[in-house]
Amino acid sequence: MSPTPRPQDRGDRHVPPPGPDPVAEAPTPPDDPAPDDLVHAHGPGRRVYYAAHQRRMDLTALGQLALSLPAFLTSALVVLLVGVLLDIGPGVPFWMPVALWVASGALVxxxxTEDLLARYLFGLRRPMPQEAARLESVWREVTAIAGVDGGRYRLWVEESDALNALAVAGHVVGVTRYALEHLSSRRLAAVLAHELGHHTGGHAWALLLCHWYGLPGRLVRRVLRATALSLVTPVRCAVYLAGGVLLLALGGLDSAVARILYGLPLLLALPYLSAAVGRRAELRADRHAAVLGFAPELADVLETLYEDGPPEHESVPARLLSTHPDVPTRLHHLRAYL
Incomplete structure (x- = not known):
């Protein structure tokens, strides 16, 4: 066997000395986990390490559920009343409607069911092939950095000329067509990272459960109101009186339940507390995007929103009842990450 020729013996070709096989050297995960349990390795030829806990329920999600207890108990009493009527009439056990209603929360x-909610309740559509290619590429980047399995979620598009995005149900992420067409990939990634924060923090499903379990009480109020408005004038006064009594009874039931649970002072502040929890959820989702490294891009998007349509002057109660913090407040909280 002839000896291996040296590089100068091979003409103009240069053969590098043998070295370690880069494919054989698989990267190892970092010793210290990143903030918020985001364990990842990112870059060409690197593996992506998914975090063990893909979701959690932070304080804002717990707060949303706690503040919805009065509406939940009121709806439970409405469903129980329906069950009693069915037990007296067709002979259906009174507990069956209540059990089915409680178990129905798993449908979210x-x-x-999520697809139906996305399409018919939130007005979203499936992305076109070109839209899907861009969305999925950016989404893979975001979820890889976050250490989250992006395949668990479904991406949707809202046919709107506004710059917006939303996270709903358990696995739905939607962006407007305007955002998809006008945002750069990094800014779109920042928006998606914000929505991913709503999912991993439990905000989206907690809010949907609150609305779902409060639905029977709201339906009773709407049916009574619609029935009263559809009747002829001679009967309307009597129906108004009966409907008003029922509405006052339901309102009194809400107040009684909330007073027992929280006390009268907290009852008066309940709408403001719910709005404050919503604002805190937005700030936590902003922080999630900032921790992933998208703070500058998210700040750019917020500044664009503020420049395109700065909000009109609002009264103090209106600001306190808003579920979203104003742009200057969000930028102030992002300053530590810029």
Missing amino acids: FHRP
């Missing part, structure tokens, strides 16, 4: 995590 059922993928076909």
